Amino acid sequence: MDRPSERIEDTRSGSRGSPSGSMTSAEANAADSFLVRVLRQDGPGLTSYWETHRVAREPDMNCISVLQKIAERAETIEGRRVAPVAWECNCLEEVCGACTMLINGRVRQACTALVDRLLADRPGEIELRPMTKFPVIRDLVVDRSRVFAALRKVKAWVPVDSYLDMGAGPRQSQEDQELAYQYSKCMSCGCCLEACPQFLKIELVRGKGESETDFRRRLDEANRQAFLGAHAIAQVELFNLNPIGSMTARQRLDVLTGEGGVQICGKAQNCVKVCPKGIPLTTAIARANRAAVRHVVRKWFDL
Ligand code: SF4
Ligand code: SF4
Ligand code: FES
Numbered sequence: 001m002d003r004p005s006e007r008i009e010d011t012r013s014g015s016r017g018s019p020s021g022s023m024t025s026a027e028a029n030a031a032d033s034f035l036v037r038v039l040r041q042d043g044p045g046l047t048s049y050w051e052t053h054r055v056a057r058e059p060d061m062n063c064i065s066v067l068q069k070i071a072e073r074a075e076t077i078e079g080r081r082v083a084p085v086a087w088e089c090n091c092l093e094e095v096c097g098a099c100t101m102l103i104n105g106r107v108r109q110a111c112t113a114l115v116d117r118l119l120a121d122r123p124g125e126i127e128l129r130p131m132t133k134f135p136v137i138r139d140l141v142v143d144r145s146r147v148f149a150a151l152r153k154v155k156a157w158v159p160v161d162s163y164l165d166m167g168a169g170p171r172q173s174q175e176d177q178e179l180a181y182q183y184s185k186c187m188s189c190g191c192c193l194e195a196c197p198q199f200l201k202i203e204l205v206r207g208k209g210e211s212e213t214d215f216r217r218r219l220d221e222a223n224r225q226a227f228l229g230a231h232a233i234a235q236v237e238l239f240n241l242n243p244i245g246s247m248t249a250r251q252r253l254d255v256l257t258g259e260g261g262v263q264i265c266g267k268a269q270n271c272v273k274v275c276p277k278g279i280p281l282t283t284a285i286a287r288a289n290r291a292a293v294r295h296v297v298r299k300w301f302d303l
Helices: 025-030 063-073 113-123 147-155 174-182 191-195 213-224 232-243 244-256 270-274 282-298
Strands: 033-041 049-056 100-103 107-111 123-128 136-138
Touching: 033 063, 049 063, 049 174, 063 123, 100 191, 107 270, 113 123, 113 147, 147 213, 147 232, 174 232, 191 232, 191 270, 232 244, 232 282, 244 282, 270 282
Parallel strands: 033 123
Antiparallel strands: 033 049, 100 107, 100 123
């Protein structure tokens, strides 16, 4: 694949210019094509670079259909043939979180990012780039395994010890059910982590001769020490609210008050502003903080 000459550090300057020149918003929206700037990366740890594609406009496009159009032609505006841009998607209805990326600078899902709206806000051009807090695997595909590692760490599940019919479970108040429902909508997309100033990127380089097992072990250790993130804190609340889940609440609270726990949160509240599911993350963090204090005091007095 040809290496484009345009580099990431060059393109943020004022020399970039408008792809649509002096086009007005109305003219640009009536245009039959638009430009898509994609921040590409050929593999983990490699230098990223910008590439621009022209895409024919069709009714009701979203950013996934834009990427499909780019894959069909795989040609830049300079006419250079390139490898198709890599991206991930599954559900196409904002449920799986796989297509999360930065679209015109805002973290969101590509499947629900509608082209008409994007072009109305920024005529003539759409910018796609991978999330910055996760290691890039290729182009717009990032390694979100840390999101799931945090869920494993806090034991984000209700333990069941058999498949026997044990009858109706314990009752839960209407209030708790309503709150739990909000938390249960989390799709592990990573938007809240991308926006969080306390959630820092971890990108380890595999050492020469280091086995996959050793590398994974090192990565697990780095993840274990780092901030859990708002999504995992909300899941602690979800499973501790559950009458059966509450039986293992202390284990979750041990994690929440340990290394990388809720105390790292600086309460900047960026997370709640970007969550596509509208999950009350700041409520979860406040509740988790109170539960953490109670837990520590109880442990102190050996209760
Ligand atoms: S409130 Fe806490 S978790 Fe949310 S963005 Fe701020 S520091 Fe991150
Ligand atoms: S809490 Fe919201 S933003 Fe964070 S992972 Fe879950 S759905 Fe995504
Ligand atoms: S494809 Fe599942 S959220 Fe976009």
